[in-house]
Amino acid sequence: MSRGDLERFELSIDESVYLHGEELYDQGGVKELKKGENNLFTAEVHDKGRTYEVEIQNPASLQRRVTCDCTNYLNEGTCEHIVASLLAIRKKLFRPKKPRKITKREILEPKFNARAIAETLSENEMKAFITDYSRKDRKFDLFLKARFSKKIEMKDNSVKYKTIVDALIPPAKNSDYKVSKSSANQVIKFFDEFLVQIEDSLAMKQFKEAFEIFDPVFKKISYVRHYSRDQIDALEEQNLKYHKILLRLLRTPAAPELIEEIKQYMMSIASFSYYSITDFSYNLLYMLYSHDQSYLTEVSEIISSKTLSARDPLRVSLYFYFNQNKLDDKFLSAWYDDQSILIKAMEILIENKCDATAKVILNIAHDLGWSNSGFDDLYLNIMKLDNNYEEFISYSITKLLDTQQFYFYKLMINKLEPELYNMAYGAIDQVAKELDPDLLCRIYEYNRNYNALMETIKDNNDIYLAMKYDHTLMETHREDIDAFYLGGIENYLKDHMGYEADRYINNFLDHLRMRNNKSLIKKIRNMIQKKFPHRKRFLQLHQQ
Numbered sequence: 001m002s003r004g005d006l007e008r009f010e011l012s013i014d015e016s017v018y019l020h021g022e023e024l025y026d027q028g029g030v031k032e033l034k035k036g037e038n039n040l041f042t043a044e045v046h047d048k049g050r051t052y053e054v055e056i057q058n059p060a061s062l063q064r065r066v067t068c069d070c071t072n073y074l075n076e077g078t079c080e081h082i083v084a085s086l087l088a089i090r091k092k093l094f095r096p097k098k099p100r101k102i103t104k105r106e107i108l109e110p111k112f113n114a115r116a117i118a119e120t121l122s123e124n125e126m127k128a129f130i131t132d133y134s135r136k137d138r139k140f141d142l143f144l145k146a147r148f149s150k151k152i153e154m155k156d157n158s159v160k161y162k163t164i165v166d167a168l169i170p171p172a173k174n175s176d177y178k179v180s181k182s183s184a185n186q187v188i189k190f191f192d193e194f195l196v197q198i199e200d201s202l203a204m205k206q207f208k209e210a211f212e213i214f215d216p217v218f219k220k221i222s223y224v225r226h227y228s229r230d231q232i233d234a235l236e237e238q239n240l241k242y243h244k245i246l247l248r249l250l251r252t253p254a255a256p257e258l259i260e261e262i263k264q265y266m267m268s269i270a271s272f273s274y275y276s277i278t279d280f281s282y283n284l285l286y287m288l289y290s291h292d293q294s295y296l297t298e299v300s301e302i303i304s305s306k307t308l309s310a311r312d313p314l315r316v317s318l319y320f321y322f323n324q325n326k327l328d329d330k331f332l333s334a335w336y337d338d339q340s341i342l343i344k345a346m347e348i349l350i351e352n353k354c355d356a357t358a359k360v361i362l363n364i365a366h367d368l369g370w371s372n373s374g375f376d377d378l379y380l381n382i383m384k385l386d387n388n389y390e391e392f393i394s395y396s397i398t399k400l401l402d403t404q405q406f407y408f409y410k411l412m413i414n415k416l417e418p419e420l421y422n423m424a425y426g427a428i429d430q431v432a433k434e435l436d437p438d439l440l441c442r443i444y445e446y447n448r449n450y451n452a453l454m455e456t457i458k459d460n461n462d463i464y465l466a467m468k469y470d471h472t473l474m475e476t477h478r479e480d481i482d483a484f485y486l487g488g489i490e491n492y493l494k495d496h497m498g499y500e501a502d503r504y505i506n507n508f509l510d511h512l513r514m515r516n517n518k519s520l521i522k523k524i525r526n527m528i529q530k531k532f533p534h535r536k537r538f539l540q541l542h543q544q
Helices: 002-012 015-026 069-076 078-091 106-107 114-120 121-136 138-151 157-168 180-203 207-227 233-250 256-270 282-290 291-310 313-322 331-332 337-351 353-368 373-385 391-404 407-415 418-435 436-447 450-460 463-476 478-495 500-515 518-531 536-541
Strands: 030-035 038-047 050-057 065-068
Touching: 002 407, 015 038, 030 078, 030 233, 030 373, 038 078, 038 121, 038 331, 050 078, 050 478, 065 078, 069 353, 114 121, 121 353, 157 180, 157 207, 180 233, 207 233, 233 256, 233 282, 256 282, 256 291, 282 518, 291 407, 313 337, 331 353, 337 353, 337 373, 337 436, 353 373, 353 407, 373 391, 373 407, 391 407, 391 418, 391 450, 407 418, 436 463, 463 478, 463 500, 478 518, 500 518
Parallel strands: none
Antiparallel strands: 030 038, 038 050, 050 065
């Protein structure tokens, strides 16, 4: 953290705001200035009988964060209270130290460092050194140009910035070209410097100059990301920062011809094969359309020309967003083989509050008969976002009964509040009793409602249904399930004989062996011996 960086931040603030903040500071308006964790400063600023709370994190860094609870900050993003706090922070950080006693040796032997050398050199000597050294050291030459580029005015200022960025990363000579990680990291450092210069130009309302710096740098960022050997997080962060700068440029009170030039620039960059961003809201085409919907036709043409071949979820989400008025069965049918990508695209739409577009796609997919749990999950998410719980419950129950996929029942448990879930549970219980006893048993088993499970098995008098769910009932309702089986087998043997009865008993006994229910096996054999003594062959087979 340096005094220079802190002063640079102060210079970027509007002059009237700065003067008001300076006055507050001089009057002692900053109270309770404290430094906490993670380089976070807090202060109370008294202004016209009110006290405002200010927070400033990393005050001298490009990643600084500031907040104030006053109206000016909410409207403008900065205020006099932040300025006053910054001045207090500067005093706290750079408070003059007590002069150290200088030794006799130090008086006789001056320091030998860069500052001492610079102070002894004449202007001509300094110029000669810089010129000569910049010829020999490429990095020094580039950094010199980047740091002081604003001092040299040209007919077309964007040319000088293009010269620097092309010297950093030259254009690709073949399709195998890759940017190394070290080169990408070097680019990040240089482009951070340009970011500061753009911020300064914006603060001084020099919008044309800000765009002249931005133009070649932004193109090169997209280019480096595309050709980079490694995915570098810092490069992704920087890419997003420059996208946000572009949005700020669009919203400035710049001359209409400059705003139009920026829009055309956005259209041009978005059509580049190497342009991409992972954030829907800051995509160039989305920003342009949101700012000026008269560009819809051009925007749609650019996104449509790439989407069908790229199959990138973000691009696909934009594709459907820009073409939402054209959505129909025919339009969507082309995506039948790419339903997983379509689902990811709809997730992006919902996440970015474009629910209406996602709903249309989901309804068409439903009408086309596409069966995919991802579609159902998204549809239910939208119903929940809209607080349309009646439709949520109705759709879930219908799907549960139609598909027999227990997934829909779990969705209701996970996504509904207890009161709404109880309402849904009651509706399922009523419908399933009439239409699907097996589903009802599964629900009772899932909820550990073993009394209801036993009653359902008895009501349906289905021994095969009992065999499917008896693994728990043999522990919780042993007497009931044993009695049910004994009665069921006795009734079956009264109505069946020969091979059919023999196969039935064998299968059932195998099931009981698997359940390790030896006592019931013994009860069944005793029952056969007692109630069917006249069926000698059958008796011999099942008493062994």
